[in-house]
Every structure is written in C-alpha cells, then in structure tokens.
Amino acid sequence: MMNKKVAQIFTEIADLLELKGVDFKPRAYRKAARKIGSMKDDIRDYYEEGDLRDIEGIGKAMEAKIDEIIETGSLEYLEDLKEELPAGLIDVMRVPDIGPKSAKKLYEELDIVDLDSLREEAEAGNIRELKGFGVKTQEKILKGIEMLEHISGRHLLNEVIPVAEELIEHLEPEAERIEKAGSLRRWKETIGDIDILASGDAEKLMDAFAEHEDVDEVLVKGETKTSVRLKAGVQADLRVVDEESFGAALQYFTGAKEHNVPLRQIAIDKGYKLNEYGLFNKGNDEKVAGETEEGIYEKLGLKWIPPELRENRGELEAAKDDRLPYLIGWEEVKGDLQAHSDWSDGHNTVLEMGEEAQRKGYEYIALTDHSQGLSVAGGLTREDIMDREKEIEEVNEELEINVLSGIEVDIKKDGTLDMDDETLKELDIVLGAVHSNFKMDEKKQTERIKTAFETGLIDIFAHPTGRKIGEREGYHVDIIEIIESAKENDVILEINASPQRLDLDSLNAREAKEKGVMISLGTDAHGLNHLDYMRYGIATARRAWLGSEDVVNTRSYHELLKSLGGE
Ligand SMILES: [Zn+2]
Structure with missing residues (x-):
C-alpha cells in the first residue's frame, strides 16, 4: 500500500x-x-x-x-x-x-x-x-x-479486487457464508463499488466491517446493510441476509440487470415470483428455492450460470439447452506470455522474473522486451538480443522452469517489423504490437496490421486494439478483419491482462474464439508484482466464454513450442 x-x-x-x-x-x-x-x-x-x-x-x-x-x-x-x-x-x-x-x-x-x-x-x-x-x-x-x-467513479480491477478480498478475509471468521457480489463477482472490467454479501451474526459482522483499518469513513450503519468509504477511495457495502435467502440475495445482487430482468420473466412464465428473498409459487407464496443459486436456476429449468457470463449474451438460452461453455479455470495457466525485463523498460532482471514465475508454479515465462524502434522503452537491437540470450541460457540452467527468449516487436507504419527476419526467426516467441501512429484512419491501420501478419513472423498480436481504460480509446481498426486475418495467418491474439488494458476485451475475444483464433494471456509485466495481473486476464477470458482449449498458455512447455511453430 x-x-x-x-x-x-x-x-x-x-x-x-x-x-x-x-x-x-x-x-x-x-x-x-x-x-x-x-x-x-x-x-x-x-x-x-x-x-x-x-x-x-x-x-x-x-x-x-x-x-x-x-x-x-x-x-x-x-x-x-x-x-x-x-x-x-x-x-x-x-x-x-x-x-x-x-x-x-x-x-x-x-x-x-x-x-x-x-x-x-x-x-x-x-x-x-x-x-x-x-x-x-x-x-x-x-x-x-x-x-x-x-x-469516473469506477475503478480498475487491481484497485478493487485485492481490497475486497482482504475485507472478506477479515470478515470470514464472523460469517456463515460470505461472497463478493455485484460487478465485482462478475469481474467486469471496471468496478463501481465493492458489494459483499454475508450471512451470520449481523451485529458482529457490521462491527468488524466498520472497524476495519482500511475504512476511512462509515457512511451508513444499519442492521442489514453497512456502507463505508475505504481509504483507497472506493465505497464498500456489506449486506447481511438470512441463511435461507442467501442464494436468492446472491443471485439478485450479482446482476447484471440485463441478466436478471429476463430471468425474472422466465420465473413468471413458469408460475413463480423471483426476488432477493427467494423463488416463490405465485399462487400460494410458498418458497420453493432461495438457499442456493443452483437451486433457483434448477427450478427454472436452467443450469447454474457462472457469474462472469451473466450479461444476457446468450447464457440463458445456453443454460436451458445445457450447452454452457466449460470455462478456463483459475489454475490452468502454465506460463506468462508477455513480460519485460530490465533489458528494455522492465524493472527486474531475467533471473528475478524467472524466479518469480517459478514461485507462481509456472512452467515458463516469455520475456518479450521491446524492439529498438521504441527507444523510450529502451528497445533492443539484434546485438542486445544476443547478449540477453546468454543471460537467459544461464538462468535456464539455474531454474526449473523455462524462460523463453522473446520480443515485442514494433509494427512500423507500413506494416514491416522493427527487427530483421533472421533474428525474429531465431527467437522462441515473437509478439507484434502497434505503439505508434495511432491516428491513422481505420482502413490504413487495419492494412498495416494485416501486412504485419502476412510476414508469417508474428506468433502473437499484443494488445490488439491499443485501448487504455479511462485514458484512451485505442487506434481505429476493423477488429473483425483483424480476427479473420489472424485466423488466415495463424496469428494468436492476446488478451493483455494488465487491468488498464484488458485488450482484447471480452466481446472481441469471444468473437475471436468463434472464428477459431487462439488466444494468449500475458500480463505485460514491467515488474515482479505485475505478474499477479494474470487473474484479470483469466477473468476476461472467462467473460469471453473461453475454455482452456482456446488459450495457448494452458499448454505444457513442449505443446506451447509446437503451437508457436518451434520444434
Ligand atoms: Zn506493448
């Protein structure tokens, strides 16, 4: 902090x-x-x-x-x-x-x-x-x-998720059940405020919540709901509900509204009434479900729907027909495919990055330092890459995991790459990226990127739209055409897991999956603690309906090398 x-x-x-x-x-x-x-x-x-x-x-x-x-x-x-x-x-x-x-x-x-x-x-x-x-x-x-x-008033995931988790951990001893709710539980890309739902001794829970050291000011303290402003500048609400209604309240407060409105209609069509207290028979008001979310969805003839999918983007129909996707799990990623070392603008050495990846239980990490054109980021020349290579080899001797020698090569204005072909072919992994000339018109920008794909030298296209949440929209590009070109040229598209990027976003990543394009997850770490961002990438992949089979870095090291067209 x-x-x-x-x-x-x-x-x-x-x-x-x-x-x-x-x-x-x-x-x-x-x-x-x-x-x-x-x-x-x-x-x-x-x-x-x-x-x-x-x-x-x-x-x-x-x-x-x-x-x-x-x-x-x-x-x-x-x-x-x-x-x-x-x-x-x-x-x-x-x-x-x-x-x-x-x-x-x-x-x-x-x-x-x-x-x-x-x-x-x-x-x-x-x-x-x-x-x-x-x-x-x-x-x-x-x-x-x-x-x-x-x-404004919304916060990036990294500003909110760790704080919320700490609050929950602090409240856990007093709670029967406790869960995140709202957009936080759905892992939406920005979060308004922290919603926490619990059952248990309400008084003790409210006290523990209001007295937490991260609390700046208690806004309201009641019997069932307490709102506070945290020192981090975020509002947090704790609701305490009865055990028998916990599932209904969790369902209700998780949202999204776009999901809950048609869900309530399904209930009505089946002769029920659904609210935050439970699912009731319309005729006699008898409660038929409410303790668990699963119970409610089941009564409505639906499979339980993971919160990340609750946006009314086809999940209700899929739940009815039992064809919900099997989402990528939180522990299935075997390595990070975008990270920077102190050879370019990262803050840590090859060894430090490798050690941290090993601590995380990964099998590999790709060091994708910038190419020379990006001089503000200390981009690498061919000679630098050769020197870095020696260091990587030494580190690989020492560690149990594999550090991949990679590059984030700049795609120049005309679609050519900022490094000679020979060097690019020698590297384990090549990320292509746009870092300049954001103002080109859509047609030219799309052509530029497609030209780069057609070189056959790019394994992964990094942060494909260039957006930064709350800072800039990104460059103008026909993303569908890019996805199609990626498919044709065997280019993997990245979900950049940095909370400010989350690029591709969940809608575009889903589009890519549907067109048969593989996705890679990379944190774009410039320091050790950024490697923790992987979960935000996984969350985005889940919101995009992706399974582990869609994400290249759920593969083992040897399978990965094959996918990258190596050995
Ligand atoms: Zn980049």
Whole structure:
C-alpha cells in the first residue's frame, strides 16, 4: 500500500511540475514512481534499513521526500505545488490529447481550471479559436471529457479486487457464508463499488466491517446493510441476509440487470415470483428455492450460470439447452506470455522474473522486451538480443522452469517489423504490437496490421486494439478483419491482462474464439508484482466464454513450442 501511495504522490508531482513548465525533473519523478509502483518489496523495508537510495533513480532529494511520506503520510512539497496551481488542472490533463503544455495554455488564455470550465469553453466554441487547437481538437476534447465521466467513479480491477478480498478475509471468521457480489463477482472490467454479501451474526459482522483499518469513513450503519468509504477511495457495502435467502440475495445482487430482468420473466412464465428473498409459487407464496443459486436456476429449468457470463449474451438460452461453455479455470495457466525485463523498460532482471514465475508454479515465462524502434522503452537491437540470450541460457540452467527468449516487436507504419527476419526467426516467441501512429484512419491501420501478419513472423498480436481504460480509446481498426486475418495467418491474439488494458476485451475475444483464433494471456509485466495481473486476464477470458482449449498458455512447455511453430 505504501509503495502505491509514494508512487501516486510522485506522479502528481511530475504532473504539476510539467504544468509549471519545469524541465527534466518531471521525468525523474515519473520514472521513480513507476519503479516504486512496480516493486515487489515494501518500500518501508528499505526505509527502515536506510537503503532507499539503493533503489534505481532515488537520490538524496527523493529519499527525503519518501521519508516524509512514510513518517507523516503526506508531503509538504506537494501541497505547496498544489497551491501554486488550481487542483482541477490535473483532471484537465487527464483528457486525451491535452498534455501539460496545452493545459497550461488553456489555463492562461481561457481561464480553464477544471473539467467543467473546459467543457463550457469547448461547447461555446472558444477552444478552436486558440492557436494550435482547431475544430478537431475541440471535438476530441468534448469526447475525452465524456470518456472520463464514463469512467469516473469506477475503478480498475487491481484497485478493487485485492481490497475486497482482504475485507472478506477479515470478515470470514464472523460469517456463515460470505461472497463478493455485484460487478465485482462478475469481474467486469471496471468496478463501481465493492458489494459483499454475508450471512451470520449481523451485529458482529457490521462491527468488524466498520472497524476495519482500511475504512476511512462509515457512511451508513444499519442492521442489514453497512456502507463505508475505504481509504483507497472506493465505497464498500456489506449486506447481511438470512441463511435461507442467501442464494436468492446472491443471485439478485450479482446482476447484471440485463441478466436478471429476463430471468425474472422466465420465473413468471413458469408460475413463480423471483426476488432477493427467494423463488416463490405465485399462487400460494410458498418458497420453493432461495438457499442456493443452483437451486433457483434448477427450478427454472436452467443450469447454474457462472457469474462472469451473466450479461444476457446468450447464457440463458445456453443454460436451458445445457450447452454452457466449460470455462478456463483459475489454475490452468502454465506460463506468462508477455513480460519485460530490465533489458528494455522492465524493472527486474531475467533471473528475478524467472524466479518469480517459478514461485507462481509456472512452467515458463516469455520475456518479450521491446524492439529498438521504441527507444523510450529502451528497445533492443539484434546485438542486445544476443547478449540477453546468454543471460537467459544461464538462468535456464539455474531454474526449473523455462524462460523463453522473446520480443515485442514494433509494427512500423507500413506494416514491416522493427527487427530483421533472421533474428525474429531465431527467437522462441515473437509478439507484434502497434505503439505508434495511432491516428491513422481505420482502413490504413487495419492494412498495416494485416501486412504485419502476412510476414508469417508474428506468433502473437499484443494488445490488439491499443485501448487504455479511462485514458484512451485505442487506434481505429476493423477488429473483425483483424480476427479473420489472424485466423488466415495463424496469428494468436492476446488478451493483455494488465487491468488498464484488458485488450482484447471480452466481446472481441469471444468473437475471436468463434472464428477459431487462439488466444494468449500475458500480463505485460514491467515488474515482479505485475505478474499477479494474470487473474484479470483469466477473468476476461472467462467473460469471453473461453475454455482452456482456446488459450495457448494452458499448454505444457513442449505443446506451447509446437503451437508457436518451434520444434
Ligand atoms: Zn506493448
């Protein structure tokens, strides 16, 4: 938690310094924030040992700031910076296409200090009058505000899932039954608030919940429901229900509404009434099910439906005909197929990444460092790859698992690849990816990617749409055409498990499966703790109706090599 806090404060400092037009320093803070945010070890351990400056990029000044944050929970330097500029300008910078320089200009020339004033000026047509902005930019700004509002109040999975699990663990001793509910249980890609459902001693449960150390403020505390705001900025609700109604309440509060509305109709058609207390005979109000979800679905003539599928995307029909998919299990992934080492922009060595993968019980991990074109990410030349190869070989001698020598090769504007064919053929695994020229029109962008597929050199197409949740929409591409081309050219499509990407999303991944395209799961880890993101990828695969047979990295090492066209 402290790592995250320090990283957040450093990022804010970087943003504010950039707004002020300071050179160099913002980059240093951003780099340190990334490093600290992705470290596996608790920064407090370094602090206690007096070793903070052993961390790459941390000098004397930053060390003092980290000391202050750990000791006092805040940082005066940041508060001072904030006073010099309106705080809402930080939100303005979160709008795609508005960097610090534009934000500064909007502030100075139009007095824009937050999202509201930004929207007003854009709607009034004043932004297009500014030098360097124009009509298109003004339209994009309005779209960007809309996107931010759509995500606002929602949280990425990694911000919510671990907190929710910790709360549940804390409540478990007091509960008969306890489960996640709502979008959290469905593993939706963003989460509004944390819903927890329990049965047991209500008073004890409510007390334990309200007194948890992560709670910032108790909003409501009642007999059956308590709502709190957590220090992480998320609201959490605990509902306590009777044992006999637990299944009905769980079904009801899990949603989605789109699933529950037609389900209630099925109940009505069969002469029942379904609500959060149970399933009742319409005539005499006799309760026929409610203790378990399975019991309710069964009475309605349906197989139990995994929560990830409850979106009204055909699951009710499939449950009726007993043809629900057998979803990929949480423990079936045998290795991570996208990770970066310190050879490019990752924070850990080949050995450290390999060891962590081994600890996770994997059989393999692919190190897919960037290619040279991505110089901001320390991309690798052929020579670097040869040198890294030696290190990988040594590590493979030492470890019981296999580190695959891979690359995330940049697909250039014309669809050619940012590495010579010979080198690509020698590597164990080649990921292709688009990291530049996002603004090409859809037709050209689609052609670019298809041209890359047709080289026959790409095993996996990474983060296929380039979106970042709450940050940018991704490039314009005809995803159906890409899926078809992947099928033709034997390219595997990635579900990037990084919670900000989850790309392909569940709808597109399902489309890929239906067209017979294999999927690979990769965390895109740039540090050891990012390897934990695999579960978000698995969740997305489950939401996409995928089974283990659809996911290439459920295969053993030797089977995987075969699928990659190796030995
Ligand atoms: Zn990438």
